[in-house]
Amino acid sequence: MKAYLIDANRKTVSPVELADGLAGIRRLIGYDSVDSEEIDANGDRLFFDEGCFLRDQTGKGRFKLDSLVPVADKAVVAGSGDDGATLKDVAVDLAALQQRIAWL
Numbered sequence: 001m002k003a004y005l006i007d008a009n010r011k012t013v014s015p016v017e018l019a020d021g022l023a024g025i026r027r028l029i030g031y032d033s034v035d036s037e038e039i040d041a042n043g044d045r046l047f048f049d050e051g052c053f054l055r056d057q058t059g060k061g062r063f064k065l066d067s068l069v070p071v072a073d074k075a076v077v078a079g080s081g082d083d084g085a086t087l088k089d090v091a092v093d094l095a096a097l098q099q100r101i102a103w104l
Contacts, residue, residue: 002089003078004097006046008061008071011103015094018078021087029074036084037068039077039100042091045084048075062104070104 005016005028018024025047026032035050046065052072064070077097079088 001078001087003076003087004090004092004094006063006065006071006075006077006101008063008073008075008103011061011063013094013098013101016076018076018087025076025078025087028076036080038083039065039068040092043080043088044077044090044092045080046071046075046077047084049073064102064104066100 001018003016003018005014016028022034026034029049031049031051033050034047036045036047039046046068048071060073062070062072077090077092079090080086081088
């Protein structure tokens with residue numbers, strides 16, 4: 001399925017293909033503790049390291065998407081119809097998503 005990887009260290013947003021759902025998100029962000037927040041009415045969600053708020057992130061980049069709390073390191077935007085339980089293709093356009101991100 002189509003998703004986007006946000007890398008705050010490189011300040012990039014890249015299209016990625018998720019063949020293995022949540023396991024793929026864990027692999028891409030590099031942590032097993034995954035949480036998510038809805039980012040639009042289409043069911044798109046931002047998946048991030050749940051521990052990034054507690055873990056030492058010295059030297060890691062951070063970003064803010066819309067009015068959500070800033071996230072450190074990496075995150076994935078993927079589509080979901082049921083609060084992240086199952087995943088589907090992301091609906092938001094790459095250019096539109098990039099406009100909503102502030103690098104910190």
